[in-house]
Structure formats: C-alpha cells, structure tokens
Amino acid sequence: MPGSYASYRCAVLATSSSSLTEMTDRDSLIQILPLGVKTGWSELADGVEISNWEYCLWRKNHLDEPTATTPPPQQLMRNTFQYLHKQGYRAAIVITLSEILSDTAEVVRNLAQEMPELKIHVVDSGICCMPEGFFALEAQRLLDAGKSPLETVACLERLKPGSNIIFGLTSLKPLSLSGTLTRLGASFSDWLGLRTTLRFSDGRLTRLGSVSDDGEMFKDITANVKKLMADKPAEDFVISGLYSGDSAFYRRFAGFFRQETGLDLGKGLPVSAAVAVHVGISGVGVGLVEKAAG
Incomplete structure (x- = not known):
C-alpha cells in the first residue's frame, strides 16, 4: 500500500456528502460512508443507489413530499471498522458533514466506544460538499507526510x-x-x-x-x-x-x-x-x- 507508515496505520473515511466520488479516482485510499436518502417509501444509499441527478428527477415529480437523510447504517460502519482493524490499521480519522445537519458524528463516536482496539478520531467538518471532501484529502496528505493522527486532527480543526x-x-x-x-x-x-x-x-x-x-x-x-x-x-x-x-x-x-x-x-x-x-x-x-x- 502506498504512503508512509503513519498513513498505513491510520485510515481516512468521509461521508458521502463530501463530493469525494467526483473528486477522486478508484485508487483513492479514502473510504466513503454512504448516508441514507429517504424518498417516498424507500431509503437509498447516497452515491451508491441514488445520485444527485436521480434524486432531482424523482423530486421534480414529488415536490411536496417530505424527504430526509439518515446517518450511514451502524452495521455497515461497524463492519468497516472491524475490517480496517483486521487489515492492520490501529487508528482511523472519520470526517463527517456538519453535526448540525446530521447525527453521523455522534453515531460514530458511540461506535468508537465498542472498538477500543481501533482509535477512531471523529472530525465534524462543520460543513459539507467540496469543503468537507477537502478535509479528507488534507487528512490523507498529512498522514502521507508523516503527521500523526493527533497532529492531523489538529490541522483539520484549523481549517474550519x-x-x-x-x-x-x-x-x-x-x-x-x-x-x-x-x-x-x-x-x-x-x-x-x-x-x-x-x-x-x-x-x-x-x-x-x-x-x-x-x-x-x-x-x-x-x-x-x-x-x-x-x-x-x-x-x-x-x-x-x-x-x-x-x-x-x-x-x-x-x-x-x-x-x-x-x-x-x-x-x-x-x-x-x-x-x-x-x-x-x-x-x-x-x-x-x-x-x-x-
């Protein structure tokens, strides 16, 4: 796996609201946690089962119907963290969209207590879209440059x-x-x-x-x-x-x-x-x- 020893030992994850699928290629080390998108009776995985174009097409015909988003499924996140630990990671930095928009950051913090063997650092970016995605890209860059997870998180906080x-x-x-x-x-x-x-x-x-x-x-x-x-x-x-x-x-x-x-x-x-x-x-x-x- 490319990158420094620090990068190998610390994974970077971001929520699907980060626009990273549009900014990165398939070789990116950053893993995406898909939010849920409720449309009518369905709940679809953001960026996996529904795109902006598909959502907008649906919305045009359902202008008055309430919609909502949900945090990434807990079991999906739990499986992801367990997989990372099995792959040799000892830490993970999880970048989330603003906590004012989603409960994702709090859900991840709660899951982190289940897995003391993987030190999970949650960074509420305070934002979404491209700026949120840049937080994740910058985290990967800093880790590759040899920064520790704690040093990386401190740098990300200064971006807010x-x-x-x-x-x-x-x-x-x-x-x-x-x-x-x-x-x-x-x-x-x-x-x-x-x-x-x-x-x-x-x-x-x-x-x-x-x-x-x-x-x-x-x-x-x-x-x-x-x-x-x-x-x-x-x-x-x-x-x-x-x-x-x-x-x-x-x-x-x-x-x-x-x-x-x-x-x-x-x-x-x-x-x-x-x-x-x-x-x-x-x-x-x-x-x-x-x-x-x-």
Missing part, C-alpha cells in the same frame, strides 16, 4: 473557520420540508418568490440576501466570495463550483463568475443526493476553503 459555502437557491422550500431550517434554528422563509443567497460555515447558516432574478443571484454569490477572499491570492484557497439539478444553470453561473473574477470553476461538482435533500434541485454556489499554514 476558513471553510465556507456561498450558494443561491431559487426556493427555500426544500430547506423547510427536510427540517433543515428547524435543525439549524433558522426561521427564513421565501419572500415573494425571490432568489435567496446564503452562507454555510462551521455549522451556521446565514441569509446574505434576497434578489429578483438569476443574474442578481449570480452577482450576489460572486460578491460574497470575493469578500471572503479579501484580495488574498487565489493560491491561498481551494475553490470549486457546486450545483444541484440543472448543469446548464451551473454553466451560466460559472461563466459569470469567471468574467467577474478571472477564476475558472470548471465543470463544477454536483452535490450528493443527501445534500440535495436539504438544498433542493435548483441551486448553484461556490465551496471555498482557505488553506491553513503548515
């Missing part, structure tokens, strides 16, 4: 304040139907059908503004990303375009963003089906992580 998602939604209804607003302690509501721009960072959701059309939403997202970057070099950040649903809608946004900033977001990363449960099927945004020194 500089991790953000700035996104725009054509409707806040999905956030309400999924129970996300209640869980976040927020009380936003749609204002006369206006688009809404929001910021999600370190487990907190903030309304940035309400605008009249797509063009104004693109402008608002871009302005807030530029504000977060605060004239620092682009090299200080890991940045990616995100979308749910219509890829053509995303391409319009990415073109506008490139024109205004000179930064190419590329083809973008569709959010996982589990994230789409929360944000809906028509949204675009930017995931942004400021790199931590060292």
Whole structure:
C-alpha cells in the first residue's frame, strides 16, 4: 500500500456528502460512508443507489413530499471498522458533514466506544460538499507526510473557520420540508418568490440576501466570495463550483463568475443526493476553503 507508515496505520473515511466520488479516482485510499436518502417509501444509499441527478428527477415529480437523510447504517460502519482493524490499521480519522445537519458524528463516536482496539478520531467538518471532501484529502496528505493522527486532527480543526459555502437557491422550500431550517434554528422563509443567497460555515447558516432574478443571484454569490477572499491570492484557497439539478444553470453561473473574477470553476461538482435533500434541485454556489499554514 502506498504512503508512509503513519498513513498505513491510520485510515481516512468521509461521508458521502463530501463530493469525494467526483473528486477522486478508484485508487483513492479514502473510504466513503454512504448516508441514507429517504424518498417516498424507500431509503437509498447516497452515491451508491441514488445520485444527485436521480434524486432531482424523482423530486421534480414529488415536490411536496417530505424527504430526509439518515446517518450511514451502524452495521455497515461497524463492519468497516472491524475490517480496517483486521487489515492492520490501529487508528482511523472519520470526517463527517456538519453535526448540525446530521447525527453521523455522534453515531460514530458511540461506535468508537465498542472498538477500543481501533482509535477512531471523529472530525465534524462543520460543513459539507467540496469543503468537507477537502478535509479528507488534507487528512490523507498529512498522514502521507508523516503527521500523526493527533497532529492531523489538529490541522483539520484549523481549517474550519476558513471553510465556507456561498450558494443561491431559487426556493427555500426544500430547506423547510427536510427540517433543515428547524435543525439549524433558522426561521427564513421565501419572500415573494425571490432568489435567496446564503452562507454555510462551521455549522451556521446565514441569509446574505434576497434578489429578483438569476443574474442578481449570480452577482450576489460572486460578491460574497470575493469578500471572503479579501484580495488574498487565489493560491491561498481551494475553490470549486457546486450545483444541484440543472448543469446548464451551473454553466451560466460559472461563466459569470469567471468574467467577474478571472477564476475558472470548471465543470463544477454536483452535490450528493443527501445534500440535495436539504438544498433542493435548483441551486448553484461556490465551496471555498482557505488553506491553513503548515
């Protein structure tokens, strides 16, 4: 197995909300724990049995039906940890989406008590999508460089304040139907059908503004990303375009963003089906992580 001795002895895992299936290849050492996605009477494994495209297709025909997500199955996680121990691992770093969105972090902490032979470090990223995925990629990089699990976790904790998602939604209804607003302690509501721009960072959701059309939403997202970057070099950040649903809608946004900033977001990363449960099927945004020194 490639990598340093430290990497071999410590595994890295992440939840399916991390967009890692879009960012890594089959040879990646990072293991993915799939969240559950409830659609009607079914519960499907995120990223395995249902994709963003498939979820959005279903949702278009079931706009008023409540949906929800569940943590990865406990037995699946238990089997995974037992397998890692049998393979010679003595530690694991598990990156989870924000604890405010999912109970996954708490479930993993409870499972860790069953397996004292495998030291499990749970890192609540405080976020989801590409920024969450970067936490896992950075954990693997640091372990490969010879950092201990504890040193790696400390480095990941320093990433949290500089991790953000700035996104725009054509409707806040999905956030309400999924129970996300209640869980976040927020009380936003749609204002006369206006688009809404929001910021999600370190487990907190903030309304940035309400605008009249797509063009104004693109402008608002871009302005807030530029504000977060605060004239620092682009090299200080890991940045990616995100979308749910219509890829053509995303391409319009990415073109506008490139024109205004000179930064190419590329083809973008569709959010996982589990994230789409929360944000809906028509949204675009930017995931942004400021790199931590060292």
